[in-house]
Amino acid sequence: MKKTVVIIGVALFILLLAVSTFNGVTEAVFHYRSTSALLKSDKYYYGDLFGLSYLPRFKIKADFATANIDREKCGLPRTINLFVAGDSYLGEHFVKDRTPFCGVKKYRFLRVNLNEVGVVEPVKGETNILLVEAVERDVRSFKNPDYLTAKVRFDDSPVRFPVKQLNSFVKHTFFNDIGRRIEYHLFSYSCFTPVKELKAAFNFRFFKRISGEVFLAPDTSRLLFSPTVDSLSPQSSFAPVGDGEIDSIVSSLNYLHRYYTERGFDEVYFSAIPNPVSVLYPGIGTYNELIPRIQNHPGLRIPIVNIYDRFISTEEEIYFRNDTHWNMNGFTLWLNEFNKKIERHAR
Amino acid sequence: MLFNSLHFLVFFTIVTTLYFLLPHRVRWFLLLISSCYFYMAFIPIYILILGFTIIIDYWAGVLIEQVRGRKRGILLFCSLAANIGVLAVFKYYNFLNDNLSFLLRGIGGSNPIPSLSIILPIGLSFFTFQAMSYLIEVYCGRQKAERHFGIYALFVMFYPQLVAGPIERPQNLLHQFHERHSFSSESFKTGLLQIAFGLFKKVVIADRLAMAVDYAYGNYTNLSGLSLLIASVFYSFQIYCDFSGYSDIAIGSARAMGFNLMSNFDAPYFSSSIGEFWKRWHISLSTWFRDYVYFPLGGNRRSAPRVHFNLMAVFILSGLWHGANWTFVIWGALHGFFLIIEKRLSLLCAKMPAAIGDGTIVRVLRTAATFAAITVAWIFFRAESLDKALAITGRLLRFSPSDRIDLKLSAAELLFSGLLILLLLVKESGMVRINIRSSRLFMPVMTLIALACYFFGVFNQRQFIYFQF
Numbered sequence: 145m146k147k148t149v150v151i152i153g154v155a156l157f158i159l160l161l162a163v164s165t166f167n168g169v170t171e172a173v174f175h176y177r178s179t180s181a182l183l184k185s186d187k188y189y190y191g192d193l194f195g196l197s198y199l200p201r202f203k204i205k206a207d208f209a210t211a212n213i214d215r216e217k218c219g220l221p222r223t224i225n226l227f228v229a230g231d232s233y234l235g236e237h238f239v240k241d242r243t244p245f246c247g248v249k250k251y252r253f254l255r256v257n258l259n260e261v262g263v264v265e266p267v268k269g270e271t272n273i274l275l276v277e278a279v280e281r282d283v284r285s286f287k288n289p290d291y292l293t294a295k296v297r298f299d300d301s302p303v304r305f306p307v308k309q310l311n312s313f314v315k316h317t318f319f320n321d322i323g324r325r326i327e328y329h330l331f332s333y334s335c336f337t338p339v340k341e342l343k344a345a346f347n348f349r350f351f352k353r354i355s356g357e358v359f360l361a362p363d364t365s366r367l368l369f370s371p372t373v374d375s376l377s378p379q380s381s382f383a384p385v386g387d388g389e390i391d392s393i394v395s396s397l398n399y400l401h402r403y404y405t406e407r408g409f410d411e412v413y414f415s416a417i418p419n420p421v422s423v424l425y426p427g428i429g430t431y432n433e434l435i436p437r438i439q440n441h442p443g444l445r446i447p448i449v450n451i452y453d454r455f456i457s458t459e460e461e462i463y464f465r466n467d468t469h470w471n472m473n474g475f476t477l478w479l480n481e482f483n484k485k486i487e488r489h490a491r
Numbered sequence: 492m493l494f495n496s497l498h499f500l501v502f503f504t505i506v507t508t509l510y511f512l513l514p515h516r517v518r519w520f521l522l523l524i525s526s527c528y529f530y531m532a533f534i535p536i537y538i539l540i541l542g543f544t545i546i547i548d549y550w551a552g553v554l555i556e557q558v559r560g561r562k563r564g565i566l567l568f569c570s571l572a573a574n575i576g577v578l579a580v581f582k583y584y585n586f587l588n589d590n591l592s593f594l595l596r597g598i599g600g601s602n603p604i605p606s607l608s609i610i611l612p613i614g615l616s617f618f619t620f621q622a623m624s625y626l627i628e629v630y631c632g633r634q635k636a637e638r639h640f641g642i643y644a645l646f647v648m649f650y651p652q653l654v655a656g657p658i659e660r661p662q663n664l665l666h667q668f669h670e671r672h673s674f675s676s677e678s679f680k681t682g683l684l685q686i687a688f689g690l691f692k693k694v695v696i697a698d699r700l701a702m703a704v705d706y707a708y709g710n711y712t713n714l715s716g717l718s719l720l721i722a723s724v725f726y727s728f729q730i731y732c733d734f735s736g737y738s739d740i741a742i743g744s745a746r747a748m749g750f751n752l753m754s755n756f757d758a759p760y761f762s763s764s765i766g767e768f769w770k771r772w773h774i775s776l777s778t779w780f781r782d783y784v785y786f787p788l789g790g791n792r793r794s795a796p797r798v799h800f801n802l803m804a805v806f807i808l809s810g811l812w813h814g815a816n817w818t819f820v821i822w823g824a825l826h827g828f829f830l831i832i833e834k835r836l837s838l839l840c841a842k843m844p845a846a847i848g849d850g851t852i853v854r855v856l857r858t859a860a861t862f863a864a865i866t867v868a869w870i871f872f873r874a875e876s877l878d879k880a881l882a883i884t885g886r887l888l889r890f891s892p893s894d895r896i897d898l899k900l901s902a903a904e905l906l907f908s909g910l911l912i913l914l915l916l917v918k919e920s921g922m923v924r925i926n927i928r929s930s931r932l933f934m935p936v937m938t939l940i941a942l943a944c945y946f947f948g949v950f951n952q953r954q955f956i957y958f959q960f
Contacts, residue, residue: 161501311536315534347946356951
């Protein structure tokens with residue numbers, strides 16, 4: 145009896161390790177759990193930054209009510225095929241289908257920042273648009289055009305990225321982020337939330353310390369994602385970026401524009417979503433002005449959806465206080481800018 | 492895979508449970524595969540380097556045992572050269588090349604040899620020294636060559652001590668892989684407790700102190716002497732808790748499966764001399780250097796100048812073992828220098844009345860002086876460059892009790908850090924003894940440590956300091 149229990153126990157641990165090893169399996173579990181009231185994760189329910197810090201004062205349910213968005217009217221018939229290579233800023237919390245987009249008949253989304261790979265087939269005789277969207281902290285990845293071309297592909301021949309390097313392939317396939325996934329499977333349940341909150345509150349109260357993954361804004365009104373603030377991180381808004389690197393990014397974006405338009409897309413847009421700290425607290429360090437320097441670069445050929453200028457001039461609350469993402473106001477501002485681009489292109 | 496990660500917790504549970512569920516004849520295979528997995532979690536491709544040295548050393552061991560005469564020496568030399576060669580390429584090539592460039596620049600020339608863009612394989616110095624120990628012991632006839640390739644590979648790769656020791660001797664470890672270990676509740680509990688204490692030292696003490704130390708070393712130009720003094724003392728305890736915490740987890744993980752690894756630490760900061768410190772700090776490495784370098788050089792049975800030379804040579808080598816940087820060389824040389832001074836002073840003291848050298852107060856003062864000397868040496872160990880180490884030492888020596896303390900820790904956390912150090916010293920002094928192995932106390936103590944680790948632990952996935960060596 146005792147041995148049977150031990151065997152069952154170790155089998156469960158092996159299963160846990162196996163499930164945590166492969167991102168695809170964890171994603172499937174994630175989707176299943178997000179629909180289950182009992183198993184729902186406490187990691188993202190109150191905002192991803194709350195899920196990293198568990199500071200009780202930021203335990204606020206994020207409002208993703210798409211019904212409230214103030215979308216401008218669109219007079220286009222739905223004839224456009226839109227393909228989006230983006231990240232969680234256009235993830236399913238914000239966009240579930242083609243509905244919000246002006247004149248879009250067919251919509252497809254690929255999360256390239258999670259290394260999702262997909263084959264695109266622009267339809268001949270129809271309008272095909274590719275939108276490349278990235279949050280500011282990931283924009284520097286575009287220095288190398290392979291970052292996109294290896295994922296947004298025109299054929300399904302074996303993927304060269306990241307297999308081309310055995311080491312990174314093995315590391316990526318078997319070991320990347322495994323600890324985080326184990327934590328998700330073992331401890332990301334609402335029954336553990338009070339304990340995590342107790343720990344966070346205790347450390348904040350006595351040691352004035354919060355989780356290293358988040359940064360408390362100077363006015364203490366919101367949480368920020370640490371890598372976007374820490375100037376030593378390449379994702380930071382305050383990490384120095386040389387002119388040579390800006391030139392490389394611009395040249396790579398121009399290449400991507402040429403590459404995809406030559407292969408059947410009628411237009412390719414690029415949109416960089418500012419890190420919240422770049423818009424709300426640019427003064428807490430020396431802002432590297434990554435987005436304005438790219439968008440205002442004289443050599444830039446790819447059309448852009450400029451949301452940076454709109455964001456820094458608005459008085460509205462455009463980001464969640466406990467999440468790295470924009471809120472529905474921020475999303476709506478961006479959506480209206482993008483829809484204007486589509487409309488202009490169609491007319 | 493870090494010991495202070497959930498990944499390790501799951502891995503350890505699976506491997507330890509399977510170890511006792513599987514029959515003895517396949518256990519070596521389980522441990523070998525698990526050790527490969529453990530190592531590959533860092534940089535997978537470097538498993539090939541380990542494989543290369545293991546194949547060479549396995550055959551070298553077998554052949555050294557078989558042949559007679561001069562061939563044995565040649566075989567030993569070649570196999571040691573292969574091991575040191577791998578170490579030289581990955582650890583010292585760029586250091587030597589940079590120094591060559593510096594020298595050539597000094598005479599107006601330029602160095603045509605390019606630098607290598609490589610990352611040092613984790614634990615390279617540890618497993619290379621363990622493999623070299625095996626070869627030397629086989630050569631000296633004190634150890635039989637291992638004929639089972641899998642067991643030999645396991646001797647080098649045994650996951651608990653693969654990346655940061657203890658650097659085992661074949662006589663202590665090899666035979667244990669052949670022995671049948673039955674599950675022992677006593678061993679299992681002892682192992683778990685040692686793991687728990689190790690984890691506490693790492694995540695509660697070392698990683699907390701590291702926040703202040705990192706800040707101080709990153710902003711030393713703006714900090715007061717007192718802040719740097721506190722940061723230096725903190726670093727002494729950080730590195731101790733980090734490394735001894737690692738050793739505790741390693742020894743405990745092995746112990747849970749019935750393996751006995753050698754102790755690596757014995758309350759080193761209670762040493763009243765540098766000589767005593769090296770008998771209590773990183774014991775597996777200091778005994779390695781003693782047995783394979785210091786004794787063959789003649790040890791202390793030579794003339795005084797030769798003994799001083801031997802000491803200096805061993806400690807400079809020890810410094811270089813830690814890292815390819817002049818800061819480590821200076822760190823080693825400082826310890827060598829302290830030992831030489833100590834030897835000279837002990838000769839002087841021998842002529843004094845016995846009462847002067849034996850009192851408690853004298854011992855306390857000597858312990859404090861030893862700790863101060865070790866702490867100054869650690870500055871060179873921690874700093875990235877000599878300039879920085881000298882600047883920090885200079886500022887630190889000009890400290891004043893009225894200096895402002897700024898270490899990016901709140902007053903409460905600073906106080907808490909001090910209390911943790913005190914708690915550690917009390918435990919290590921042996922003043923308080925609780926029989927935590929008793930069945931009644933085991934669960935409460937484990938729960939208490941687990942809760943302390945969870946609530947007070949700093950979980951920032953910080954690597955163990957000694958992984959870089």
